[in-house]
Amino acid sequence: MSSGSPVLSIGALEVGVRRRRGSQAIVRGVSLSVAAGEKVGIVGESGSGKSLTMLAVLGLLPPGLDILAGRVEFAGEDLTKAAPVRLRQIRGAGVAMVYQDPMRSLNPLLRVGYQIVEALRAHGYDARDARRRTTEVLGMVGLADVERVSGSFPHELSGGMLQRAMIAMALAASPKLLIADEPTTALDVTIQQQILELVASLQAQTGMAVVWVSHDLGVVAQLVDRVAVMYAGRIVELATTRRIFQRPSHPYTAALLGSLPRPGTQHRGTLQQIGGRPPDPASAEQGCPFRPRCKYATERCAAEPVLSVRGAEQQAACWLEPGSWST
Amino acid sequence: MLVAIARRLLSTLITLFGVAVVIFVILRLLPGNAITASLGVSAGLLSHAQITQLDHFYGIGESPVSQFTSWLGATLTGNLGVSLSSQKPVAGMIAQALPVTLELGIMALAIGVLLGVFFGVAGALRPGHIGDLAGQALALVGLAVPSFVLGTALVTFMSSTFHYFPSSESYAGLFANTWLNLQQIFFPACVLGVGIAAAIMRTTRAAVLEINTQNFVRTARGKGVSERAVVWRHLLLNALVPIVTMSGIQLGYLLGGTVIIEEIFVLPGLGRMLVTAINNRDFPVVQSVTMLFAAGFVVINMLTDVFSAVIDPRSKDR
Numbered sequence A: 001m002s003s004g005s006p007v008l009s010i011g012a013l014e015v016g017v018r019r020r021r022g023s024q025a026i027v028r029g030v031s032l033s034v035a036a037g038e039k040v041g042i043v044g045e046s047g048s049g050k051s052l053t054m055l056a057v058l059g060l061l062p063p064g065l066d067i068l069a070g071r072v073e074f075a076g077e078d079l080t081k082a083a084p085v086r087l088r089q090i091r092g093a094g095v096a097m098v099y100q101d102p103m104r105s106l107n108p109l110l111r112v113g114y115q116i117v118e119a120l121r122a123h124g125y126d127a128r129d130a131r132r133r134t135t136e137v138l139g140m141v142g143l144a145d146v147e148r149v150s151g152s153f154p155h156e157l158s159g160g161m162l163q164r165a166m167i168a169m170a171l172a173a174s175p176k177l178l179i180a181d182e183p184t185t186a187l188d189v190t191i192q193q194q195i196l197e198l199v200a201s202l203q204a205q206t207g208m209a210v211v212w213v214s215h216d217l218g219v220v221a222q223l224v225d226r227v228a229v230m231y232a233g234r235i236v237e238l239a240t241t242r243r244i245f246q247r248p249s250h251p252y253t254a255a256l257l258g259s260l261p262r263p264g265t266q267h268r269g270t271l272q273q274i275g276g277r278p279p280d281p282a283s284a285e286q287g288c289p290f291r292p293r294c295k296y297a298t299e300r301c302a303a304e305p306v307l308s309v310r311g312a313e314q315q316a317a318c319w320l321e322p323g324s325w326s327t
Numbered sequence B: 001m002l003v004a005i006a007r008r009l010l011s012t013l014i015t016l017f018g019v020a021v022v023i024f025v026i027l028r029l030l031p032g033n034a035i036t037a038s039l040g041v042s043a044g045l046l047s048h049a050q051i052t053q054l055d056h057f058y059g060i061g062e063s064p065v066s067q068f069t070s071w072l073g074a075t076l077t078g079n080l081g082v083s084l085s086s087q088k089p090v091a092g093m094i095a096q097a098l099p100v101t102l103e104l105g106i107m108a109l110a111i112g113v114l115l116g117v118f119f120g121v122a123g124a125l126r127p128g129h130i131g132d133l134a135g136q137a138l139a140l141v142g143l144a145v146p147s148f149v150l151g152t153a154l155v156t157f158m159s160s161t162f163h164y165f166p167s168s169e170s171y172a173g174l175f176a177n178t179w180l181n182l183q184q185i186f187f188p189a190c191v192l193g194v195g196i197a198a199a200i201m202r203t204t205r206a207a208v209l210e211i212n213t214q215n216f217v218r219t220a221r222g223k224g225v226s227e228r229a230v231v232w233r234h235l236l237l238n239a240l241v242p243i244v245t246m247s248g249i250q251l252g253y254l255l256g257g258t259v260i261i262e263e264i265f266v267l268p269g270l271g272r273m274l275v276t277a278i279n280n281r282d283f284p285v286v287q288s289v290t291m292l293f294a295a296g297f298v299v300i301n302m303l304t305d306v307f308s309a310v311i312d313p314r315s316k317d318r
């Protein structure tokens, strides 16, 4: 569980489309805090609002989407109210992000090394120090030929190398928190594992906090201390990794566990095994968002359950009594 | 990439040759010939012997192919012939008129690109805001109003309000009287520049809007880079290829635009020379100036292509 003051504290965050009458929320009331040096996983199906939540942290939401309500605190400072200059200081140096698609996440017309130098120059490094630090971080992420990578344009490198370079860029200004938004989904499986191990070892070296976003519970479990399970723009279960695996408290989490690949088989189950389709988080349906797919649903579920304590290190948003069902 | 450039060069040469053929054929299809053009109605009074002699002098009786090859050969060696109406060498006339048109074109392009890029970026960064909508409305007007209307309106306005008549003072060379020269060129350049600005503004706006949604721009913002650097190094750098391509196209239109504007503002450039020459059936001048415009158009096109290939590292691998 978290100890010490949180680096990141998200409170009742609502993200969506702002309209003059009745804004449309997509991320609905997400609260989550990450302690210094802690590793937290965010898991959920595609479209559950994981990326929007993380992008909202750094004010990087795409045009048309806004933070509708709530707060995002970095080391106690509310970033939703921070001046643009202050936000820029925190981006990269306080909180850094690694994105889903390394092939599209670098400027195609600039050399990779230059793009890392640019990040450092934005945080007060002079030209020489920035170049030295760039070489250093490219070495840290296990790239063999640092000079070549540094002088290459993005299209000249493989996806795995680019993602390592992206991680180097994120590390460059020594952030206190690294947000990794599905950094391996665009890569093949062996590279996925390498990147995961790389981030784990960098985390151990630097002591930074890590938020690892994934749709694969099995992947995050290798890395993180706690897991937040998202469904339809809400956190439906929040617990330590151990508790999640031992005793999931939300039927959706249980279903996710049921679709993990079994040891010894190559087959990777998908969430489609739950049956039904993931809901549109923007939908105006009342009640528990998981109800249409839940085999335990009752009349009570017509009202939406809130996240409530299920034990020392566990919270879930479900009307079922703890222990009244088994997986 | 060198192969690609060589290939582009070759296709440019072929295009130029095609242009030469077209110009040659069109001019032969016009009624009248060099004799009627130079002598006018009095050509009817010529005796048969005189006609034969003149035919021989102008090469009229020869086969079209040999006429074409001798014209092309002469043109390539810099012998553009002699003007039928002024009896001066065409090459010399062009050498005098070209700087005027070049200055006008460059100034118009500079005005157009500066205004267009500025308003395009400003609009794309705040789409839908009042400034953006005003810019788009103005661009629409700029594209819809032909430059001769705008030019005539401007001349009328200047002459009635400021009693400034473009034709009142004869043209001052750029180096002879720089201040007067800039005054004379500035207004027509503005008229031409408005249309260019409108086109470049729309291109820039669309490109920046599209690039702004790309992931790498989010990466740049996410690492704490200032908004100014995001605009210059990430948005504009990536928008450069469409902007330069559009500038090249506009420069091509500009060649045509100068014809009208030079006439309205009484500037002794190539465009005005061409209009006069067409009225006088001055074939050597028409041929040479048209050829020069066409060559300019084709070469500008080639240069923008080469430029795009040079700034985009991905094109080296193609």
Ligand SMILES: Nc1ncnc2c1ncn2[C@@H]1O[C@H](COP(=O)(O)OP(=O)(O)OP(=O)(O)O)[C@@H](O)[C@H]1O
Pocket (backbone or CB within 6 Å): A026, A044, A045, A046, A047, A048, A049, A050, A051, A052, A053, A062, A063, A064, A065, A182, A215, A280, A281, A282
């Ligand atoms: N620019 C946008 N405008 C409107 N809706 C959007 C926009 N971007 C995303 N959404 C919607 O927000 C929801 C959540 O998107 P988000 O990208 O956060 O999902 P995610 O959990 O990260 O999924 P994935 O695993 O596919 O990355 C989706 O249903 C999507 O349709």
Ligand code: SF4
Pocket (backbone or CB within 6 Å): A250, A251, A252, A288, A289, A290, A291, A292, A294, A295, A296, A297, A298, A300, A301, A305, A317, A318, A319, A320
């Ligand atoms: S609240 Fe009801 S519908 Fe929702 S997960 Fe629990 S049992 Fe299922």
Ligand SMILES: [Mg+2]
Pocket (backbone or CB within 6 Å): A050, A051, A052, A100, A181, A182
């Ligand atoms: Mg995502």
